[in-house]
Amino acid sequence: MSTKIVVAGGGHGGIAAAALMAKAGLDVTVYEKNSANNMGYDWTDIFAPDALECIGLDMPDDDLFEYKTDMTFYSTNEKTPIYQDVPIDEREIKMERSDIYKVIIDHAVSCGVKFEYNYIVEGPITEGTRVVGIKTDKGDVYADLVIDACGCESAVRRNLPKNWRVQKSPRQNEKFYVYRAFYNKVDGFTADDKYKVCLLPEGKTGIGWVASEDEYTDLLIGRFIPFDLKEAQRTADVFRKNNPTLGTEIVRGGQFVQIPVRQPLSIMVCDGYAAIGDSAFMTVPIIGSGIANSFKAAKILAETVIGDTAHEYSAKTLWDYQYRFYKELGAGLAPLAVVKLLLTQLTPEQLDYIFDNGILTSKEMTITAKSTGLWDFFHLSPDLPKRGLAAIKDKELVKELLWVVKKIALVVTTCARIPKKYDRAAVLGWAWKYDQIFR
Numbered sequence: 001m002s003t004k005i006v007v008a009g010g011g012h013g014g015i016a017a018a019a020l021m022a023k024a025g026l027d028v029t030v031y032e033k034n035s036a037n038n039m040g041y042d043w044t045d046i047f048a049p050d051a052l053e054c055i056g057l058d059m060p061d062d063d064l065f066e067y068k069t070d071m072t073f074y075s076t077n078e079k080t081p082i083y084q085d086v087p088i089d090e091r092e093i094k095m096e097r098s099d100i101y102k103v104i105i106d107h108a109v110s111c112g113v114k115f116e117y118n119y120i121v122e123g124p125i126t127e128g129t130r131v132v133g134i135k136t137d138k139g140d141v142y143a144d145l146v147i148d149a150c151g152c153e154s155a156v157r158r159n160l161p162k163n164w165r166v167q168k169s170p171r172q173n174e175k176f177y178v179y180r181a182f183y184n185k186v187d188g189f190t191a192d193d194k195y196k197v198c199l200l201p202e203g204k205t206g207i208g209w210v211a212s213e214d215e216y217t218d219l220l221i222g223r224f225i226p227f228d229l230k231e232a233q234r235t236a237d238v239f240r241k242n243n244p245t246l247g248t249e250i251v252r253g254g255q256f257v258q259i260p261v262r263q264p265l266s267i268m269v270c271d272g273y274a275a276i277g278d279s280a281f282m283t284v285p286i287i288g289s290g291i292a293n294s295f296k297a298a299k300i301l302a303e304t305v306i307g308d309t310a311h312e313y314s315a316k317t318l319w320d321y322q323y324r325f326y327k328e329l330g331a332g333l334a335p336l337a338v339v340k341l342l343l344t345q346l347t348p349e350q351l352d353y354i355f356d357n358g359i360l361t362s363k364e365m366t367i368t369a370k371s372t373g374l375w376d377f378f379h380l381s382p383d384l385p386k387r388g389l390a391a392i393k394d395k396e397l398v399k400e401l402l403w404v405v406k407k408i409a410l411v412v413t414t415c416a417r418i419p420k421k422y423d424r425a426a427v428l429g430w431a432w433k434y435d436q437i438f439r
C-alpha cells in the first residue's frame with residue numbers, strides 16, 4: 001500500500017525524521033514557507049554533535065564548525081562572575097545555522113525526501129478525529145500522516161480542533177522573545193569574558209549575552225514579554241557601557257524571534273498527526289536549545305512510523321513515539337521547566353544573593369545543550385550543605401526553593417506515570433494532571 005507523509009514546515013526534527021523515513025522507503029514531502037536558499041537564520045547555533053549520529057550523520061567537516069567557548073555568567077549587579085568549565089569531551093559545536101540546514105537537507109534529499117519550498121502552511125485539514133492533510137496558500141495537500149515541524153507558533157497545531165486537547169499556544173512565561181544581532185567589533189578593546197551571559201540584566205526578567213568573536217560581537221536580548229526595536233537599541237546601548245567591543249553597526253542578523261522555554265507538549269500525537277521540535281516544545285527550558293533534542297526525537301518518531309507496518313498512523317500507533325520521547329528526554333526536560341519558572345519569580349536581589357554567596361557555582365552553570373535532565377544542572381557536591389545554609393538565611397528564597405522542590409517531585413512522578421499504551425481517557429487524564437503542574 002502506498003502512503004504519503006507530509007512534513008509541515010522545515011523544522012530540524014521534521015527534516016531529520018523525513019530523511020530516516022524516506023530511507024526506509026516511505027514517500028515523504030516537506031512543505032516549507034521559505035525558499036531553498038533562505039532556510040534558518042543568519043547566525044550561529046550551538047549543539048551537541050553526538051545528536052547527529054541519531055539521524056545517521058557523521059561529525060560535520062572541520063571547516064563547518066568550531067568548538068563553543070565557555071560562558072561566564074553574571075547576575076544583575078555583575079559583581080560575582082561564575083565561569084563555565086565544560087570538559088573537553090563534552091564540548092558542543094558552533095555552526096552557522098545555514099550550514100546545519102544544508103547538511104540535513106542534502107542528506108534528506110539523498111535519502112529521497114522531496115522538498116516544496118515557498119508554501120505557506122495555513123492549518124490542518126481534518127476529517128472526524130483525524131488530520132488528513134494540510135491547507136496551504138497554494139491549495140490543499142492530502143496525506144496519511146502530517147508531521148508538524150512548523151515551530152513554536154505552528155499554524156497546524158494552533159488550528160487543531162479544540163476538543164482534541166492539544167495545547168494551541170505557549171502561555172505567558174513559556175516563550176522567550178529574542179532579539180539577536182551581530183554588531184561590528186570595536187577595535188582596540190579586548191573583552192574580559194569572551195562569552196558573557198547576564199541574568200536579569202537591569203533587573204528585567206530575561207537574559208542578555210555579549211559574545212566577542214573574531215569578526216563581530218554577538219548580542220542577544222531575551223525577555224518573557226515582547227519588546228520593540230527601540231527597546232532593543234536602548235538595551236544594546238546599556239550593554240555597550242560594560243562591553244566596549246560591541247559596536248553600533250549591525251553586520252548580520254538583527255531579527256526578533258521566539259523560542260519556547262517550557263515543558264514539552266502534553267499531547268503530541270493524534271490520528272494522522274505528530275508534532276516534533278519547537279512545535280512540540282522540545283527545547284531545554286532553561287537555555288532554549290532545541291536542535292539536538294529535535295534530532296533525537298526524529299529518530300524515535302521515524303522508528304515509530306516505520307514500525308507501523310499497517311500504515312495506520314493513528315494516535316494509538318503513534319503513541320509509542322510520545323511515550324519513548326518522555327522516557328528518554330521529556331522526563332528530564334519537564335522538571336527544568338519548573339526551574340525556569342523559579343527564574344521568572346526571583347528578584348534581582350535574590351539572584352545577586354545566590355551568585356554572591358556561592359549558592360550557584362561553576363558546576364551548576366556548566367549548562368550545555370547536551371544537558372537534558374535536572375541532574376545535569378544540580379550536582380550533588382560535598383559543599384552543598386554549606387551552600388544550602390547560605391540559602392537558608394534568606395527566608396523568601398527558602399520558600400521559593402521549597403516550592404520548586406515540591407513541584408519538581410510532582411513532575412517527576414507524573415512523567416514516570418505516562419501511560420505505556422494509548423487509551424484516550426487515560427492519556428487525557430495524564431495530560432490534564434501534567435498540564436496542571438505548570439499552571
Ligand SMILES: Cc1cc2nc3c(=O)[nH]c(=O)nc-3n(C[C@H](O)[C@H](O)[C@H](O)COP(=O)(O)OP(=O)(O)OC[C@H]3O[C@@H](n4cnc5c(N)ncnc54)[C@H](O)[C@@H]3O)c2cc1C
Pocket residue numbers: 008009010011012013014031032033034039040044045046047119120121122149150151152154155178180257258259276277278279283288289290291292294369
Ligand atoms: C535566537 C535563537 C537562538 C537559538 N540558539 C540555539 C542554539 O544555539 N542551539 C540550539 O540547539 N537551539 C537554539 N535555538 C532553538 C532552535 O532554533 C530550535 O529549538 C530548533 O531549531 C528546533 O526548532 P524547529 O526546527 O522545530 O523549529 P523552527 O526552527 O521554528 O523551524 C520551523 C520551520 O518551519 C517553517 N515554518 C514555520 N511556519 C510555517 C508555515 N506556516 N508554513 C510553512 N513553513 C513554516 C519555518 O520557516 C522553519 O523553517 C535558538 C533559537 C533562537 C530563536
